[in-house]
Amino acid sequence: MTVIDCQDLRKKYKRMAALDGITFQLKDQKITGLIGRNGAGKTTLLKILAGFIRKGSGDVLVFSSNPFNNLRVSGNSILVDDQMSFPDSLTLADILGMAPDFYKRWDTELANNLFKYFKLNPKQLHSRLSKGNKATFNMIFGLATRCELTMFDEPTNGMDEAVRSDFYRALLKDYIAHPRSIMISSHHLAEMEHLLEDILLIHKGKVVFHQSLEEVKEYAVALQGTTDLVEKLAAGKEILHTKQLDSQRNYVVIKKEEMPVIDGVTTQPVSVSDVCMYVTSDGKGGIDDVFK
Amino acid sequence: MDLNTESTKPIYIQIAEWIENEIIADRFQSDGKVHSQYQLADLFNINPATAAKGLTILVEEQILYKRRGLGMFVALEAKNMILEKRRNETLTRMARELVLEARRLSVSEEELIQLIKKCEEEQK
Amino acid sequence: MMFLSNSTLGEVVWTQLKFKMNAYLGAVVSLIFVQIIGLIVSMNGNSSTGSGVDNTSFTIITISSDVVFAFVGIWAVFVGKLFTTKAYRYDDFSFVATRLSSNLANFSVLCLMSIFAGVTTFLSNYILRVVLLLVSDVDYVKSVSIFEDPIGTIVNLSIMIILILTISAGGYLWGMLVQIHKAFTYLLILLIITLLVTKTGQTILQYVFIENESIVFLIVKLIALSLVFFLLAILCSNRLEVRR
CATH class of the missing domain: 1.10.287 (Helix Hairpins)
Structure with missing residues (x-):
């Protein structure tokens, strides 16, 4: 089943194109990482999918309908982000108490257990929570809705390291027990990589690739060795990143292909987050070039 | 249980190797049931699809065999x-x-x- | 397998209504506060002094709940406007909601609050009388009580409730317009001045409030006006985006 279907989706803010022709499909029951630099359009995409904002042009279908002003999409999807707000007249306990009326698959037990585990105060107001506790509460809320499409936009912002790893573990365990489509955008790709099945990488409002994590791991290879040898080997290949290590040696990342083994050049795998970073960098150089 | 996420080896291969190690150590016996993709995912804190890939490799190598609806089992000569x-x-x-x-x-x-x-x- | 739950619009609106009645209790508190201020202002009353045949002088104090009603009217405008503010709209979208369901729920809340406001304002008249009896040296209070003219009382009460609803619906539309563009903040003030000062404005006011063949006709006109305000507000809200 297809949960999300975007065809040439575009969205402009004033004159700035936030989404510039996004095309991808999301099959159900996968955990997908939505990765991209700041300003790549991740948040805009998620808000359109949640029906919060209107699409510009192109097509967007969530559960086969346009998500904007659609009750079925709203009832079966949730977007957890740091802008989630609840009335100031309701305590956290009130909010959790009302949620089952809205979300038919709400898991009260999970919500209560996580609430207790993270030692939140039921009498607190949502707006008075610290940044980290707010993120934690929003995460609990998002997980407990059990929505068929659950989206997290930078869910771990503000959480400390222990809570972050607890969050990833809770997400995985709940996903195993109740598989559903989950989309997470995060800057911390390395720490959540193990959870992901697919990666959707976007850059400047366009999809760079939509592949399985294992494919991304095999996407690139790094060559390291004496400059002349490395350059000879990399000639004619798609170079993603170069770095001069010292006067004689350099490090070049190229798109992976069959390569002869040459003495003096070592080949190394490139981590998923490095691949994403190199592919979305505008120049071939890095921060080092600024200081030349 | 921890996998070496820094390793150059893909996670699913590490899963396959772990199952192989368990078979060598007789913790999974011939014709015995091995962990499901979900048990493996929980155990190693990884995506179930990744765990399934590890199992698939072993099925292809005929080290494991599938019984419809029952799960994965260790082949006789595994x-x-x-x-x-x-x-x-x-x-x-x-x-x-x-x-x-x-x-x-x-x-x-x-x-x-x-x-x-x-x-x-x-x-x- | 995907498990999609299907809720009807009615179910969602009902759930939102329950949620809002809990969450917006503050608006009711502010209503009571406003009514108390209105009552205090009313206490002064309009008095006229005269003298009787046997050289006895007397004072007639005419009181009414008009002042309380004026205060409640202002309250209604701002409560309607309050519901359209970003914070209130965003809160809805943390749960299941569409713009239509949110608007319908808001309108239902405004209806319920108008009924409450109407009834309490009406009763404030009685409070006023009791307080006057207790506090000042008034000997006799004459009024038309609900037992003497039950139908008239109910009609008056209904008009009061519907008038409050119309005012709050106007405030709701005003709020939506302000959400679209800040310049609309001044629109209301401008509109009120135009209505009061210009001839056409006065004709309109006269048509709505005074030239009525029957009270039923007035009620129908007010309900129609509320619905028009409300429908326009829905049209406006469809332009608004959440958590932008």
Whole structure:
């Protein structure tokens, strides 16, 4: 089943194109990482999918309908982000108490257990929570809705390291027990990589690739060795990143292909987050070039 | 349980190798059931799809077999097949690396053989 | 397998209504506060002094709940406007909601609050009388009580409730317009001045409030006006985006 279907989706803010022709499909029951630099359009995409904002042009279908002003999409999807707000007249306990009326698959037990585990105060107001506790509460809320499409936009912002790893573990365990489509955008790709099945990488409002994590791991290879040898080997290949290590040696990342083994050049795998970073960098150089 | 996420080895291969290790150590017996993709995912804190890939590799190599609706089971000859495979693949690869490193360090063939013999003595 | 739950619009609006009645209790508190201020202002009353035949002088104090009603009217405008503010709209979208369901729920809340406001304002008249009896040296209070003219009382009460609803619906529309563009903040003030000062404005006011063949006709006109305000507000809200 297809949960999300975007065809040439575009969205402009004033004159700035936030989404510039996004095309991808999301099959159900996968955990997908939505990765991209700041300003790549991740948040805009998620808000359109949640029906919060209107699409510009192109097509967007969530559960086969346009998500904007659609009750079925709203009832079966949730977007957890740091802008989630609840009335100031309701305590956290009130909010959790009302949620089952809205979300038919709400898991009260999970919500209560996580609430207790993270030692939140039921009498607190949502707006008075610290940044980290707010993120934690929003995460609990998002997980407990059990929505068929659950989206997290930078869910771990503000959480400390222990809570972050607890969050990833809770997400995985709940996903195993109740598989559903989950989309997470995060800057911390390395720490959540193990959870992901697919990666959707976007850059400047366009999809760079939509592949399985294992494919991304095999996407690139790094060559390291004496400059002349490395350059000879990399000639004619798609170079993603170069770095001069010292006067004689350099490090070049190229798109992976069959390569002869040459003495003096070592080949190394490139981590998923490095691949994403190199592919979305505008120049071939890095921060080092600024200081030349 | 922890996997080596920094390793160059893809996670699903590490999963496959872990199951193989368990079979060699007789913790998974012939015709016995192995962990499901979900149990593995929980155990190793990884995506179930990744765990499934590890299982699929072993099914393709006929180390595991599938019983519809029941799960994955260890093939009768699984342990021998793994041992055979490891001898062939792993040992060959390690030997190749050893030779390469020896050449880089200008260690002669004779010296290398001496070294191996010495290691063999030490393990006895 | 995907498990999609299907809720009807009615179910969602009902759930939102329950949620809002809990969450917006503050608006009711502010209503009571406003009514108390209105009552205090009313206490002064309009008095006229005269003298009787036997050289006895008397004072007639005419009181009414008009002042309380004026205060409640202002309250209604701002409560309607309050519901359209970003914070209130965003809160809805943390749960299941569409713009239509949110608007319908808001309108239902405004209806319920108008009924409450109407009834309490009406009763404030009685409070006023009791307080006057207790506090000042008034000997006799004459009024038309609900028992003497039950139908008239109910009609008056209904008009009061519907008038409050119309005012709050106007405030709701005003709020939506302000959400679209800040310049609309001044629109209301401008509109009120135009209505009061210009001839056409006065004709309109006269048509709505005074030239009525029957009270039923007035009620129908007010309900129609509320619905028009409300429908326009829905049209406006469809332009608004959440958590932008």
